[in-house]
Amino acid sequence: MANKTLNVRISLFGATAAKWTEKNPVLLVDEIGRERDTGKIKFGDGITAWKDLAYFGGDMDAAISAVQDKLTALQGSKEGVVKAADKLATARKINGITFDGTKDITITDDTKIALTKMGAAGGVATLDDTGHIPASQLPSFVDDIIEGYFNSADKLFYKESAHTNKITGESGKIYTDLATGTIYRFGGTTFVSISNPLDIASESEAKAGTDDTKAMTPKKVKIVVDTMAGTLEPKITSKGTAFNKNFGTEAGTVTEGNNPRLSDARTPKGTTGGDFTGSYPNPTIGAGKVTTPKIADNAVTDAKITALSVMKLQINAGDTLILDGGTIE
Incomplete structure (x- = not known):
């Protein structure tokens, strides 16, 4: 219900001291009664009659000021008017922050993004009409x-x-x-x-030959071979030497191609061994080297035996040896 504004003048309840005694009314709580002839006042409590009320012994100005405070407090129910207070009787919370009227509070909301942060450095990107981030806000x-x-x-x-x-x-x-x-x-x-998943060795890395984690391209391999040409054996067809020896036909050289040392007969040299004695190229059979086990059966033919040079005579026990000189006719 809306409050109503009344344009009034307030006058205290007043009468002479005798009239107050005669009527002896019961004043309302905090109602003021004034004796016009003495200037004394009493405050009602809603129960006690006038004669039994004590006179107010304080300053009149203070009493009037108290009445004014009461009237000001009543304005709290007036539309557009708020009663002044140093502290709320019951503290309340605003966005989780306790407020009792004794100090200012700052309210923040982490669930929302400030307009000043949208599309700004350190803020958040926005979307254009197509639902995409504008190029101006991209890295x-x-x-x-x-x-x-x-x-x-x-x-x-x-x-x-x-x-x-x-x-x-x-x-x-x-x-x-x-x-x-x-x-x-x-x-x-x-x-x-970022264009090739392989990590290709650089020219300097290829020459150094110390990194075993990078790939080598054909060009890098050629660079390495050309770089090491001074320390590697050249191809035989171009250098004419191999294994630190020159090619040739004389002693101390390496044979190649159709060198006569690979196909012609050669006179053996050196000391013999085994059943032979002496030196090559004319060794002889050593003494006692031709033994029975070394002669094959039937290996010695008649051509190799002179008449009566070999005679086999076997006499067994009990046999009689007859020497027959033959018959003369």
């Missing part, structure tokens, strides 16, 4: 491709193929090597190839 590497020449020796990019002026790497950007077409990405400290 620079998405649409920034820098062309140059990669130097495998120092692993840096240069503006010229002669590797004169360096290109300062920027984190997140993409770099294309115009010489090879290889694509790199700068990670903050070094350029990393």
Whole structure:
């Protein structure tokens, strides 16, 4: 129900001291009664009659001020008017923060994003009419491709193929090597190839031959072979030597092709051994070397035996030996 504003003037309940005694009314709680002839006042309590009430012994100004405070308190029910208070009788919470009227509070809401953070640095990206993030809010590497020449020796990019002026790497950007077409990405400290899953050895790494984790291309292999030409044996057809020996036909040389030492008869040399004695090329059979086990059965023919040079005579026990000189006719 709406409050009503009344334009009134307040006058205290008053009468002479005699009239107050005669009527002896019971004043309402906090109602003020004033004796006009004495100027004394009494405050009612809603129970006690006038004659039994004690006179107010304080300052009149203080009493009036107390009445004014009561009237001001009543304005709290008036529309648009709030009663002043130093502290709420019962503290309340606003967004989880206790508030009792004694100090200001700051209310924040972590469930919502401030408009100042949308599309701003350190904030959040927004969406355009197509539901995509605008290019202006994307990282620079998405649409920034820098062309140059990669130097495998120092692993840096240069503006010229002669590797004169360096290109300062920027984190997140993409770099294309115009010489090879290889694509790199700068990670903050070094350029990393992202166009080939294989990590190819550089020319200097191929020559050093100490890294066993990188791949070798045919070109890098040729570089290594050409570099080591001074320490490797050249091909036989081009150098004419092998195993630190020259080719030739004389002593101390290596034979090749149709060298006569590979096909012609050669006179053996050196000391003999086994059943022979002496030296090559004319050794002889050693004494006592031809024994019965070394002669094959029936190996000695008649041609090798002279008449009566070999006679076999076997006499057994009990036999009689007859010497027959023959018959003369």
